Amino acid sequence: MSKRTLGLTAALLLCAGGLASLPAAPAQAAEANLKCHLKFSLAGWSILYKHAEGHGTVVCDNGERAAVKINVVGGGLTAGKYRIDNGTGEITHVRSIQDVFGDYAQAGAEAGVVKSGSADVLTKGTTSLALAGAGEGINLGVSVGKFTITH
Template identity: 65%
Template sequence: MIKRTFGMAALVMACAGAMTVLPTSNAQAAEASVECDLSFNLSGWSLIYKHAEGTGTVTCNNGQTARVKITVVGGGLTAGKYHIDHGKGEISHVHSIADVYGDYAQAGAEAGVVKSSTAQVMTKGTVSLAIAGTGEGVNLGISAGKFTISKL
């Protein structure tokens, strides 16, 4: 009887705690309703160490726009040289354009000869960045690193 009562009390307290937390999380998610688009060009190389740089423009649905610098660094089993032209990205769960800047965790697998392509989803806390692009070059491998968006 004591075990059952203790178990029920723990369950009730856990549910009460969850109910207390849920409205706060939903309110924060509702507030982060700004969606931003990233258009970019990027070129880089990799030979175990991966490095790429480029520029782009972030345009948000609240009217904010900014020119940005993009830097990609990392490591892994990669080799190649490439460039991505007219890449596109979607950034979600932001309050304003200020939330776009920073380091996004990146992991991916790349493969291409002459025509090269990439598609990745990255995160920075609750902010998500999905990118896609095509270009030219040779790249092959698996890597991990960071994708950084900073003010230009």
């Protein structure tokens, strides 16, 4: 063998040894399957424009937790005023609590008088947020908007 071939072979063996010390891909994929749970209260109104604000707590299966603020904005053919108490949400496909924060796309149809209910599935990239809640108010319509979770 030539010196050049020996040098190339040695370099390839060093690279292969370095790659063997990296964590396996399945371990990283398993981390993206963390589930977090949201408990929240929310109050808002809509007359063509939809606006609601609230607060809550996020607790992840790995023990991470945070107090959060919730803001909902959007538009559509809606009218009403409502309040959701003791709402819940499940947030899936996250690696850490940091993946929970940000804007989720929202589309929904609402209908209710006196006792109002809500159930939505929202997305932010590969992260999903399934919401459920009940409260009081009057709301009617179809809307598209943004559900934001911040610190």
